[in-house]
Amino acid sequence: MDCLIVGKVWPEPSSTAAGRRTQDLMNALQLGGWQVHFASAAQPGAHALDLEQLGVQAHRIAVNDAGFDTWIQALAPDVVIFDRFMTEEQFGWRVARCCPNTLRVLDTSDLHCLRVARERALKTGESIQLRNETALREIAAIYRSDLTLMISEYEMELLSQEFSVADYQLGYWPFALSLSRPVPNFEARSNFIMIGSFLHAPNVDALRWCRQAIWPLIRTALPAAELHFYGSYGERYGPELHAPKDGFHYKGRAIDALATMAEYRVNLAPLRYGAGLKGKVFDGFQSGTPTVMTAIAAEGICAVPNGAQDEAVAFAKAAIKLNLDSQAWASCQQEQYLLCNERFYLPYWQPRLMDILLQAYDQKTARRARNFVGQMLCHHQHRSTEFMSRWIEAKNK
Structure with a gap:
C-alpha cells in the first residue's frame, strides 16, 4: 500500500507534539510495510526532519496549482492523510476528483474548534461556544473525509454528541510510548x-x-x-x-x-x-x-x-x-x-494504525454511501472551495 501524508508544515518532532504525531504516523506505516510519501506547500524549517534519510519520499507542492492534479494522478496513492482540516480544504477536492478510489483520511492532531472555543471563553469569561466559525470548517472536513483519526477519546465523544459524527467515521489512534530508557532517581534531580x-x-x-x-x-x-x-x-x-x-x-x-x-x-x-x-x-x-x-x-x-x-x-x-x-x-x-x-502501550497501538486504515479502505464504498452529509458537502461546499481555488489559480496566471 502507498500512503501520502499532506502536511500543513514540514514535521519538526523535536519542536512540537504535532510534529511528533506526524513522525509517529510515518513510523507506523513503514513498520507495516507501506510506502510513505510526504508533501507540503510550506517552507521547511531549520529543524525539519530529514525525510529522505528516514526512507520517506518528500515532495514540494503548491496550493491553487493544477500541477497537483497531474502529480497526484501519477502517484495514485491508496491512502491520503491530510494533516489538519486546512490541508483537506486545499487539496481534498483535488484528490477526490483525480483519485476517486483513494481513501481520504483527516488527522485532526487536536480538535481546533474546541481549542478556539476554550481560548475565547478564557479571555471573555463567556461560556464555551463550540459551534464557532472554525467548527463550520473543521466539522465539514470531517464529514467530507472517509475517516478521521482522533488522538483523544474525549474529543470523539464531543464530535458524536455535539455534531452527530458517526462512530464509523472516526478512528482512535493516540500517542504511544515505550518506557524502556533508564531515568535518574529523585536525589539526582532538582528544580x-x-x-x-x-x-x-x-x-x-x-x-x-x-x-x-x-x-x-x-x-x-x-x-x-x-x-x-x-x-x-x-x-x-x-x-x-x-x-x-x-x-x-x-x-x-x-x-x-x-x-x-x-x-x-x-x-x-x-x-x-x-x-x-x-x-x-x-x-x-x-x-x-x-x-x-x-x-x-x-x-x-x-x-x-x-x-x-x-x-x-x-x-x-x-x-x-x-x-x-x-x-x-x-x-x-x-x-x-x-x-x-x-x-498508551507502543507495541499495541503502532500496528493498530494499519488495521484502522485497511478496514476503512475495504469499506470505503459502503461508508461513503452512508455518509449523506459528506456527499452534500462535497457536492456544494467543496465545489465552492474548488472554484475559489480555480479563480486564484487563474488570477495568478
Missing part, C-alpha cells in the same frame, strides 16, 4: 521544568499564568527553587518571561527534550486551554518526571484526572509536595508508568 513550543498559544498562556500566579507561591515555600522553561521559537517571549532574580529562567530550545526533562524533579503543565493530548505530559511520562497538570492538560489521558489542579494555590501545593516528598514523587512516577502501559 522544576516547563516545556512547549512558543508557536502554540496555550503554552504561552500557561507560562504567563505560572509566572504571575503559581510560581510566586512555590518560590515563597522554596526560596532557592528554580523553574527552567524550554521551547522552540521563544525568542520574542523570552525577555518578557525571563526573570532570573525570581528563579524563573528561559533556557531556549531543548535539543533532546527527554534527556533535558530527566534532569528535573517536577514537570509543570498549567494549561488553561487547549485540545488533544499534550506532548509535554507524555515527555514527563517517558522521562520519569512526575507531572502536575490541570484538567485541560490531563484531558484524554485518564477519565478522571488524578491530581489535576486548576487553581493556582492547589497547583502550587501539589508541585511543592512532589519536590520535597520522595515517597510521593516515587508513587506519582509509578502511577504514570502504569497509566502508560495500560492506555
Whole structure:
C-alpha cells in the first residue's frame, strides 16, 4: 500500500507534539510495510526532519496549482492523510476528483474548534461556544473525509454528541510510548521544568499564568527553587518571561527534550486551554518526571484526572509536595508508568494504525454511501472551495 501524508508544515518532532504525531504516523506505516510519501506547500524549517534519510519520499507542492492534479494522478496513492482540516480544504477536492478510489483520511492532531472555543471563553469569561466559525470548517472536513483519526477519546465523544459524527467515521489512534530508557532517581534531580513550543498559544498562556500566579507561591515555600522553561521559537517571549532574580529562567530550545526533562524533579503543565493530548505530559511520562497538570492538560489521558489542579494555590501545593516528598514523587512516577502501559502501550497501538486504515479502505464504498452529509458537502461546499481555488489559480496566471 502507498500512503501520502499532506502536511500543513514540514514535521519538526523535536519542536512540537504535532510534529511528533506526524513522525509517529510515518513510523507506523513503514513498520507495516507501506510506502510513505510526504508533501507540503510550506517552507521547511531549520529543524525539519530529514525525510529522505528516514526512507520517506518528500515532495514540494503548491496550493491553487493544477500541477497537483497531474502529480497526484501519477502517484495514485491508496491512502491520503491530510494533516489538519486546512490541508483537506486545499487539496481534498483535488484528490477526490483525480483519485476517486483513494481513501481520504483527516488527522485532526487536536480538535481546533474546541481549542478556539476554550481560548475565547478564557479571555471573555463567556461560556464555551463550540459551534464557532472554525467548527463550520473543521466539522465539514470531517464529514467530507472517509475517516478521521482522533488522538483523544474525549474529543470523539464531543464530535458524536455535539455534531452527530458517526462512530464509523472516526478512528482512535493516540500517542504511544515505550518506557524502556533508564531515568535518574529523585536525589539526582532538582528544580522544576516547563516545556512547549512558543508557536502554540496555550503554552504561552500557561507560562504567563505560572509566572504571575503559581510560581510566586512555590518560590515563597522554596526560596532557592528554580523553574527552567524550554521551547522552540521563544525568542520574542523570552525577555518578557525571563526573570532570573525570581528563579524563573528561559533556557531556549531543548535539543533532546527527554534527556533535558530527566534532569528535573517536577514537570509543570498549567494549561488553561487547549485540545488533544499534550506532548509535554507524555515527555514527563517517558522521562520519569512526575507531572502536575490541570484538567485541560490531563484531558484524554485518564477519565478522571488524578491530581489535576486548576487553581493556582492547589497547583502550587501539589508541585511543592512532589519536590520535597520522595515517597510521593516515587508513587506519582509509578502511577504514570502504569497509566502508560495500560492506555498508551507502543507495541499495541503502532500496528493498530494499519488495521484502522485497511478496514476503512475495504469499506470505503459502503461508508461513503452512508455518509449523506459528506456527499452534500462535497457536492456544494467543496465545489465552492474548488472554484475559489480555480479563480486564484487563474488570477495568478
